[in-house]
Amino acid sequence: MNRQRKKFFTWLLSAALIFMLLPAAPVFAETEAFTGAEETSAAVSAPETTEATLLSDQEANQEGVAGTFVLVGDSAHGNGAHTGFVKWLEVPYTAQKGDTVYQVFERALQEGGFTFTAQDSGYGKFIDSVTSPSGVTLASGTNAQYSGWMYYVNNISPMDSADSYVVQDGDRIQFLYVDDFSSDSRIDENYNITMETDLVLPDYSSEWSSFGKNSFNNGVISAQTARTASEASLKWTAGLKAVSDWATNISEPLLVNNQIYIAAGDKLKVLDSAGQIIKEGQLAEKIGFTTRMAYSNGKILVPIEGGAIQALAADTLKTVWISEGVPAGAQGSHQSLTPITCSGGMVYMGTAVADWSSSYEGVFLALDENTGKTVWTYENQQAGYYWSGASVVNNTVIFAGDDGVLTALNAADGAVQAQMDLESGVRGTVAVDQGMAYVASKDGRLHQIELKEDGTFGAHRSVLFAAYSTGTPAAAGGKVFVGGSRADYTGVLAVIDRDSMEVVQTVSADAEVKSAPLVSTGYDGQSFVYYTVNKNPGAVYVLNAGSGKSEALYTPEEALQNYCIASVIGDGAGVLYYTNDSGALFAVEKVPGEESPTAGTESAGETEESPEVSTESAGAGDRESSAEQEFSSEAMGDSPATGDSGVPGGVILSMALACAGLLAAAGTKGRRLKNN
Template sequence: MKKKKTVKTRLLSLVLVLLLLTGSVSGVHAEEAAGAEAAGSETTKEQVVESGDSSGSGEQGNVPESTGSTDGSADAKKDEETSSGKNVPAPAAVKKEAKAITASDEDKTEAASAGEGEEPLTGYGMTVTLQIEGYGSTVEEGIEVTMPDTYKTFKEYGLENVADPIDSGKEGYTILHVMAEYCEETYGSAEGLIEISGGFVNSFLGMPAKSALMFLRNHKMSPVGAQEQKVQSGDLISVVDIWANSNWTIGGQYGWFSDENLKAEEGEAFTVQLNAEPLMWQEKANPSGATVMVVDSSGKTVAEGKTGSDGKASLTVEEAGTYAITAQRKSSYYDNDGSNPWDLVPPHGKLVVSEGVEVTDEEAVAQAKEKLELGDVSQVTENLILPVTGKNKTTITWSSSDENCIKINGAAGEVIRPVGADKKVTLTAIINKGKVSDTKEFVVTVVGKSLFRELTLDQGTLVYDKSVDEYTVYVKKDVGKLTIKGIAEEGVSVVKVKVMDEAGKPKLESVISAVDPAFEKTSCLIDKAGKDLLPYDITLETLGQISGTVTLHVKRGTAGAPLPDLPDITWGQHLGDKNNNAVVDSKAPTNKTELLWESFSNAPDSWGSVYAGTPILVNNHIYAVRNHKIEMLDAKTGEVKASTKLYSQIGYYSNIIYGGGMIFVPLGNGDVQCFNATTLKSMYLIENPASLGSYWGVYGAMHYDNGKLYVGYSNQGDYGGYAVYDTLDPNIDDEYEVVKPLWITGEKDQSYYGSGAVTIKDMVVIGGDGGIVSVRNAKTGEELSKCQLSGKIRCSLVYADGYIWTTTQNKKIYKLLLSENGKITVAEEADLPNNSNASPVVTGGKVYVTGGVWGAGFFAVYDMNLTLLAQEKGENPFNTPTVSTAYDNVCVYFTENGPEGSLYMAEVTANNKITLTKIYTPEHQQYSMSKVIIGSDGTIYYTNDSGYLFAIRGKSGEVPEKPDGGTDLDGGDGGKDDGADDKDDGNNDGSANDNTAGATPSLKPDKKPTATVSAQSFAPRKRTVKVNAATKNDVSSERNIVKAIQQSYDKKEKSLTIKNPPEVVGAEVFKQLAQYPEFRLVFDCGTYTLSMKGSDVTNVNATLTTKLLELENTLPKEEAEKYGNYQQMVYAQAGPLPAKITVVYKLGEQFERSEALYLYDLSQSAEAQEVILQESYGMFVLENGGEFILSDQKIEEAKQAEVMEISEEIKPVNEKTTSIPVWVYLLIGLGAGALISGLITVKVMNTRKRNNTWEE
């Protein structure tokens, strides 16, 4: 028969365990004490009842009133003094560790809900742990109770007036069985210790002494009575005596620690997690405001801390040892006797504090930094506990990046939740010991508050998001009313809803959401007279603890649905896919190549160039913007399958991308047009987000990911912005509906000229001209972190092998590490052989990169730590590479930004030997900044500035002969352009070579451009626009012009002529010119000149574009008739020019017999300007850029021109700029002051060189 443990012997066991742990008693003495316990004596029932009565006083016990309390339990003391005559300290908080069977927390939680409906439990010899908590004292912190092997009924325990589970056929042990067994084991019988009335337990061991007796299973309140709640082996059963108010709506809560066995080092802060279980049905769990105490073996409190709203408390114990941990809390409510009652059933735990190892201050700080953690801070809603001491007795102070969101107050981080989007805050811990200091950062996400729990409409589409406060809602035609339903969030007192009444008048209706958070309001869309009231705004304003406004822009229309993705997206984004890492496994040609087909674009962009950006390859079709259209070509033949006219002209760069069944096309005015990729139907326009008076263009690579379009903008100077757009068609009934950004950076952000972003999880990483790599929340635009690199970033960032890679224009390559919380840091950096605008390619443990400047290109290979392995040099800059891994050796393909625009292949062996081969040189040679697109069949696609798109394949046989009947348009010279403007025979539309066998190319204007397989190509007879061969502006050319002005003026010369000027003339030139009012500066652009005196300068801080372009004449017939002979023109600069510009223009053939000409400014309402005529030249003055019409018909009163001659010095020397050798030009066209180094480009070609622009 088992011996029953008495109260006295159990407490003696606790003392012995504590003494053994602390080393206060030897093993021999412990054995003797154990023997004494075995011999023990029984405690009478009267003693137990008396003990229970005294425990109800709450004056002393396990939850002492003050830290001066030294005993663990008044009941235990009384028993000990009675039996042994000694007052032995024995804090009841030191818990017995031995448990026969322990269920997991998950099992216990699941089991906690078990009740009346459970199947009978078997294995009746189960062991459970029983906790008995009196009000203000602990009777049993945790004692094991083993149930009889044979089922024992309530009656067999001597309990009457209660139904046994066996009576209903649901045999099994319950909490009441455990209580009865405990009484029998401890006191010999349950009779008189458990009182039952009406079938329910009313009293146990003299409890409740206060208000209520509650029963819990595995920390959860039992949903049924103790006589019904079944138990199973390993359960923790808690019987607790709590306080409750007279209405039973507020009362004590049950407390327990998440970790009951803690470890720490002396002097090191540790965190305790207190949990609470409400015991009144209407209450919520509240673990806050409790005092957690660490108690030593004498009952002295050595450390304490308050729990925050999350139940966490931070404590520090200075001396090594074994301690008990408990907690106490008093209610803010008053009891009947006017006191504040205890309202937390005390938890119990053990803490073992070890001695720290002696280390240096440096080691101490390093170890403390490594150990310091804040736990999960990804979704913070409550105050944070910030440790102020760390490992090795280090001290810690804290700072916050946003005190308005997390305010530091000693050891607390007081959280002020924002309204709307979540906010990230960086907390910095400064760890100190002695003179050594270090920091550690934590990025904390503070969860924003929502205005509404729900917000819906009965018409249109609304997906409420707390971070969005404006929505556009499209309602179908004839819908007369719109109903708004919502539920206000807790903390909102009033909702004011502004709607429209039947009379078409706005009205404001208020909802008292503090009383009822649900509301429903209706707004009229058609008034009682039948008039449509849309569009208008509906606003919902919240007041109270959470205030804010939601605006609904209601319009007529039908919102679109997401389009299906196309099945084969070979090369959809700028560098292939969203990671911008241009790697393919296709077998592209490695040596001999041939032209599969070529296709020509004859229409210029807004700069007058026929360069149309890099195309993309999607679903076996090439998409490209050219001829003022978006065109879809068959990738095998080059045949144009479909096309749609663009809303406006493309710009200098137009790098289209695919995403989500759509094609996105940047336009010359900074807008972006979206097309359905299957039908090429226009879907909407993305508005240029620059403010009034500013100009932003899209000069880099756009990025698509998960329904969002990421766009960088530049003003071609120091500033720009970055914006993100939702790509869902807002209104399928409107092809040009304007879409505005979800978020945008400030207008003083860095310029994004040539750069491209990468998205990683919920973040977007962007780089720009400021050399700053910024990490932002992709949804909200909030900047999470940034790092400063050396040099402008003019390439697309690459994400590969867990790192971000980029180059800069300061001869640098970087490997960047992005942490989970958005922190960006430099992992590695290295020098490049030269500047680079190219994106690296990372594959197979190596990094491949290209770049260079004029006259010096390079291709280099690095390892993953950015150690240079090998390099090759070239005569011209190499553009961004594409890598094929289809062969044993790696094959890297790239184009050259040189006069030929050739295609190169670099073969790289495993031991880093490079073989550089020029595998294709186009017949139509011109500079190229094109990327290399490689199809799944190995076909290579690229473009150059001649306006041609090439499809190149591996050579499969002899070059085909020229088709019968196919003749070169300029006399059989192989299609080479001699630089002369050949006469137009009326059949030239600039189409690609339509050289099918036995057929003559059809070049009629009414046909779409076509392209076929050919080994040769024919140049179109005449371009419809004269292309300026000037180079882009750079610092060196600007400085040279400034010097030339000064030198010419010093030599008493009256003018200076600059041949082939840069496309953009910098402000420093006009500052210099303005100093000499009578000095004239002339820019000879071939078919026209631009000239101005110093007195003509009006803005010394502005730049000048030197592009005057002839456009294709596209006026409707009726309008064209009133202009007679006319020419549409554009001066490619928006707004006022920096000076009054005198233009001398070589007239076209249509004006040979014209006796008078007039210039009409289409952007101004001013009268027409009469043009001065002299021989084949016309002269007029421009003060603003924009579109013009030159006409020989006077359709309105024209401003009379001054009678003057066109002086020779401002006439174009010769519109055929390539026909005069440079040395001759230097003799006849320039004053001596212009003869300085670098002013005149040695090679004068009919090309445009683009230096220091963007990604090559």
């Protein structure tokens, strides 16, 4: 169901709030194109009297924000024919940090000679009427039954009420009077959104530009990070939502321009190096429960509802484009849960139509990075792509999905170049290192596949390391690191020799290791591996691959302890960043310590001898032998399709059933957006 109709159904439930809850319509065309009908003289002259900023110098503090306020009215034509729109007001504004859209609206109208009425509701304030200086009043219902006032920020209709939405520097605030969301001449039948077409994008550098660091998805850095708990110190914590708020999802972070970009709910947030939120951008939809963004060429690319991607300018956070969504399948809407991968001016992402335990279909998308237009799609009518992101190498896009088929497509046109059946579903991202692709399958196997220059596959070997895995591997120093779980639901971090494809070490954990390992090689190439465990306390753990010792590196304070499937990322200064389900973003830095990194430490879980494994040549069967039944994936079942985040099982099931009922009642429909 698209966002406009969702809001309209909510409006139908509360006639008293009719104009507050009008469906969120796409933004209107550039206001310079509007021509007046009746309100053309005295009222239109009002902007000339309000060119000054809306706050005095005494009111504005040093942390003020500035932007543009626009008010677009109409003639009061009742049920008669529409004659035109009128730009009643367009002025620059200066507001204090923390001011809301409603506060800017109130001051702009007062200084422009307008009057208005507003009403309080359980959803916040909504504008009931506005009267121009010449006496034209446009109120709820003035022009037909469904007419009323709506507001936009940077061409997007926010989910928040005007008195809840906090203004950011550079915001363009627009209030628009509509006759009817479904027939307004500024809105077409597909709810198109007119995007900014003249933005100059910044040339930012990035240290962590996507889920797996870059288009190879091999999370390795060379910085000197904290090696033991005694070397680790909490630099700062940033709260992104209330701990009790399960409705707001948090994305994985990015490191761009010495800042942290992270999405929460329907906002894209920017934090400085001190952990302060310095900017927010509005998303057209709320993000999914697992969102893995990307940065490329001045744009932050955010997966949003319905298989769509929203591109925002990295400096202003204004929307550059929103891609067309994927039409819903027979089983429901497409979820945008795979990482985004950018390479060669293209953007790649997979989707899945999934319920709590299975996926039914999926699409892998290739978009033009400059326009968001679809270049090609690869459709899978049997299974979806869930957490299973792509690597791009040799002009080839490589990914696998719930059907267990590893696929190589030509990056330019989507032509199939090679496929390989891994004989078990994949819910992890493909990582590439030294000409080899590494991917973990759900039956707990790590696969190593040779990548040929022509985009096809060569030798294939696999090794069993766990009973179950939805992990993404990382390779460094001749070793491959990957997480999973045993049949008894305890966790495993496995260390696998790259050349022999044998498990050389397994580290136990209290619960499944779902995170992609971060490997730091800043100490003479020695590997320190950082990972999380999907259970309280939601700590960061470190494995010294040289000594084989592991320990909890950093444990959050009690109030912020929670489950964790998020991965750890790191910057060039050795600062580590991660989130857990408390909604907090943690920054952990290295401080001088006396303890040797090879000294004995308190273990996060015992290090065990390698389990029995198999190493097979290409073409040989990769299924487990009878001696490997300890790791049988049948004991684990399938990964939950829409919420495997460590919420207690009963809560998860209740939430899943409730969501399923809501979706069924709403008649879910795929979101289709178009760029003008």
